[in-house]
Amino acid sequence: MIQLLFLVVFSEMAVIVVLSFKTPLRKLVIMGLDRVKRGRGPVMVKTVAGTVSVVMMSSVYSMMKIQKRWIDDGAANPTDQVLMAKHLLEATLMGASLFLALMIDRLHHYIRELRLRRKNMEAAKKQGRGFEDVKPGGSNEVKALEEEVTALREKFKQLESDLETKTKEMNAAEANAVALRKQSEGFLLEYDRLLEENQNLRNQLQSLDQRLSRSGSKKNT
DSSP, X not given: OHHHHHHHHHHHHHHHHHXXXXXXXXXXXXXXXXXXXXXXXHHHHHHHHHHHHXXXXXXXXXXHHHHHHHHHHSSOOHHHHHHHHHHHHHHHHHHHXXXXXXXXXXXXXXXXXXXXXXXXXXXXXXXXXXXXXXXXHHHHHXXXXXXXXXXXXXXXXXXXXXXXXXXXXXXXHHHHHHHHHHHHHHHHHHHHHHHHHHHHHHHHHHHHHHHHHHHHHHHHO
């Protein structure tokens, strides 16, 4: 297992060196990493990294057990020393492999970002050159477009002023409606008061008529 870990570490170091310099081999490595990151590649890489992490933690736990045994016994036997060195070397190599894998992933990500930004900058430069190389006919079209934009802006300002005027008129109409409503409410109250006074007067007249009729009947008797 140690030989395999050494092979993995040296392979990752070689990949990092290749990614650090602009060579034709770097393009091949980038293409390979792009394919690895497609489909089920990321899941497989995460599974392998998780397995290596678990094995590394197991080696660290074994080293802790051996160290505890040394403390309890007060001395270290040759077998424990060999096991301790073996587990330490394995844990170190596995940690280094995980760290180098992370470095490869970050280098690949930054190289892709740099390539995309360069492409965007080149496209922007080409577009700027295209604008600079516009023909006179193109300039006439630009002037026509500017005039059209100016006309549309004036029309927009006119529409804004019309909208403001309509808004003021609507607010005034709403205020008049509120005033009329209040006035109608006052009329209704006055009408109710007059009805009540009319009813009171009728009651008073009826009572007077009754009194007069009674007084007339008494005189006749």
